[in-house]
Amino acid sequence: MLQISVSKSLFDEILFGKIKYLKKDFSKYWQKELIDIKIENDKIVYSLKSVNKIRIINTLGKEKPQIVIECLSLNRNSDLNQFEFFLGSILEQKNTVVVDERDELIKQLLQEKEDMKNSMTKDFLTSLYNRQKLDLDLEISVNRIDASLLSLVFIDADKFKSINDIYGHSVGDEALKHLSYKLKLYCTSLNAEAYRYGGEEFILLCFKDKNELIPILNNLRIEIKRDKIKNTDYNINLSVSMGISFWRDVSSITELLKVADDNLFKAKDQGRDRIIYN
Numbered sequence: 001m002l003q004i005s006v007s008k009s010l011f012d013e014i015l016f017g018k019i020k021y022l023k024k025d026f027s028k029y030w031q032k033e034l035i036d037i038k039i040e041n042d043k044i045v046y047s048l049k050s051v052n053k054i055r056i057i058n059t060l061g062k063e064k065p066q067i068v069i070e071c072l073s074l075n076r077n078s079d080l081n082q083f084e085f086f087l088g089s090i091l092e093q094k095n096t097v098v099v100d101e102r103d104e105l106i107k108q109l110l111q112e113k114e115d116m117k118n119s120m121t122k123d124f125l126t127s128l129y130n131r132q133k134l135d136l137d138l139e140i141s142v143n144r145i146d147a148s149l150l151s152l153v154f155i156d157a158d159k160f161k162s163i164n165d166i167y168g169h170s171v172g173d174e175a176l177k178h179l180s181y182k183l184k185l186y187c188t189s190l191n192a193e194a195y196r197y198g199g200e201e202f203i204l205l206c207f208k209d210k211n212e213l214i215p216i217l218n219n220l221r222i223e224i225k226r227d228k229i230k231n232t233d234y235n236i237n238l239s240v241s242m243g244i245s246f247w248r249d250v251s252s253i254t255e256l257l258k259v260a261d262d263n264l265f266k267a268k269d270q271g272r273d274r275i276i277y278n
Helices: 008-015 028-034 101-121 131-141 160-167 169-190 210-226 253-269
Strands: 002-005 021-025 035-040 043-048 053-057 066-077 082-094 150-157 192-198 201-207 240-246 275-277
Touching: 008 053, 008 066, 008 082, 028 035, 043 066, 053 082, 101 131, 131 192, 131 201, 131 253, 150 169, 150 210, 150 253, 160 169, 169 192, 169 201, 169 210, 210 240, 210 275, 240 253, 253 275
Parallel strands: 002 053, 240 275
Antiparallel strands: 021 082, 035 043, 053 066, 066 082, 150 201, 150 240, 192 201
């Protein structure tokens, strides 16, 4: 059986059916392999040998993958000084990993869909969910079987405008990322999801008993104030005010948001850096 060694890229293209023919130059080796020489009636007659199948090997592959493939026809192209092998079906495979390109395409499309979904529902700066996703999740959350545990925590960075005014918006962005990072760290213990509501305002949707919720939120508030904002050349601390509402105490999503917002206003009015709830 005729054997041809090819590069990995060419091997893969043959394996996946992207290439249906191979070419080899008129070298002495290939002339010897592919041309029969006979003497008929005192004349030298040249003819192409019969090639029914070819073993194609990727010699650079670690496992030396190979296939045996049909040779539908062999042609001698005198204009290009090349032999042309026209390939058919794969008859045998060894040490090959065949990846279904359709599966790969579907996987790629699904990933692109997920990326597009994330770009629509996540805040670019903080990577937290945005207000659009909050609206969707609120509708789901109030209908959960454990909705009696649902609380909405409205969080606002205290005197944030002064950070932008004194240090610049790039430092302000680092402050928002610092705050977002802290919120994400606490989501597990709060059984919560975090959202950027807008500007320096954030929301947590928590499913936690009130008696456990408040101490954890207080630890979060203290930790935010204690830690310096990273990735800046300035020694800056950030504090937050929080307002909380509980689903069991209201009759609508609108009221849930309003009560938390009112309590946030009270927290800021009473000196900031505190938590207010009913």
